[in-house]
Amino acid sequence: MKVTGRPGRRAASAIVFGFLAAYAAVASAADHRRGGSLFQEHCAMCHGATGAPAIGGVPDLRRGLAMMRPDRQLLATLRNGRTTMPGYLGRLSDRDLLDVIAYMRTLT
Numbered sequence: 001m002k003v004t005g006r007p008g009r010r011a012a013s014a015i016v017f018g019f020l021a022a023y024a025a026v027a028s029a030a031d032h033r034r035g036g037s038l039f040q041e042h043c044a045m046c047h048g049a050t051g052a053p054a055i056g057g058v059p060d061l062r063r064g065l066a067m068m069r070p071d072r073q074l075l076a077t078l079r080n081g082r083t084t085m086p087g088y089l090g091r092l093s094d095r096d097l098l099d100v101i102a103y104m105r106t107l108t
C-alpha cells in the first residue's frame with residue numbers, strides 16, 4: 001500500500017490555516033475610527049486624547065512597550081483591567097475593544 005502523506009500533519013496545517021484565517025478576519029474587521037471615539041469616551045481621561053499620559057503611572061501609548069503586545073494579550077488586559085485601570089468586561093464588547101486596539105496602533 002502506498003502512503004501519500006501524513007494525515008496528522010495535514011490536520012495540523014488545516015488547523016493552523018483555519019486559525020490564521022479566523023485571526024485575519026478579526027484583525028481586518030477592526031475599525032480604528034470607531035475605536036477612536038470609544039477611546040476618547042472611555043480611555044482619554046487617563047491615557048490622554050493622543051495617547052500621551054494624562055495622569056501619572058500610565059504608559060505612553062504612542063511608543064514603548066505598552067503596545068508591543070499581540071492584540072489577543074491587549075484584549076485580555078483590557079477585559080480584566082490592570083492595577084488601577086478598570087476592566088471593561090461587560091461594558092465594552094470584544095469588538096469594541098479590538099476597534100480601540102486598532103486605534104491605539106495608529107498613535108505615533
Ligand code: HEC
Binds near residue numbers: 085
Ligand atoms: C482610571 C485610569 C485609566 C483608564 C480609564 C484606562 N486606563 Fe489603561 N492604564 C491605566 C494604568 C494606570 C495603566 C498601567 C497599569 C500597570 O501596568 O500598572 C494602564 C495600562 C494600559 C495599557 C498597557 C497594558 C500593558 O499590557 O502594559 C493599555 C494598552 C491601556 N491601558 C489601554 C487602555 C484603554 C484602551 C482604555 C479604555 C478602554 C484604558 N486603558 C482606560 C489607567 C487607565
